[in-house]
Amino acid sequence: MTEAQIKLVCQQCMERCAMGNTWPPDLAEFVSLVSESGANPFGLTSDRVMEEYRRWRNESYRYSGSDKYPWAQPVLYHVCIEMRRTGVERQMTEGELKKLAEKLLTKWTKHVGNGLSVPPIRRQLAAPQHPAGPTPAQLLMEEYKRRKAAGLIN
Template sequence: MTSDQITRVCNACIERCEAGSTWPPDFAEFIALVAEVGGGLVGLTVRDVIAEYKRWKSESWRYGTSEQFPWRHPVLYHICVEMRREGVERRLTQPEMDKLAGVKLARWEKKLASGFSVPPIRRQIAAPKAPEGPTPAMQMAAGKRYVE
């Protein structure tokens, strides 16, 4: 675990004690705290993803493209762009977006655990342009008309 993750777990333990829970937490409670705030392979939690998504939505007007935005982690670019697309297409509410953030983060952690790496932040390849001039189907139809 990184020092940031350990700090998060310690802060969660302190908050838990302030709320009136017993100290020290038993092993199962401690594992649940680590899983909740520790942040998996990437070191990110669902809260981090949601916070970065909100920051991107509120500050993206300052940058020409999403690729120029200063992402805190490269995987956040991929997660947030997917969340934005699906959120608009499916008209998701905020609780549904929060759930989607967890699903996307879990998917990326599973990919990373199986050996994949996070692709660099770059503009997607543009869709192929329509060919100029007559298409093969148009040429065939013109040929048939000529023969007739």
């Protein structure tokens, strides 16, 4: 952590104490404060992730795909894509999206902390192309009509 991040965490602890929360904060609260300060390999806070998510959501129509959008960091691509998918599926509120951003940022921090890297931004594979021509159901229907016309089926 940088000196500025340590000062920010200490300031947040004092503000929490002034609001009537317990002192010292328990481990979970402290870890949450540290992650909010941007003490991760990416230097991102959940607020910064939310800003990028809103900007991408509002400006993505200008690009042919999310892979063409000018992401500040590759990890933001992965976080924002998952936030949109989960947010739409679960119909999440702004507060829930912020908690999800914190959770995903923590997930990617652990991922990088374990020695793994952030995958590059890539376009998803295209859907497979179906061969031209009639489908099996259409072939069966043609056979049925042929037999019916020949009087083989009542």
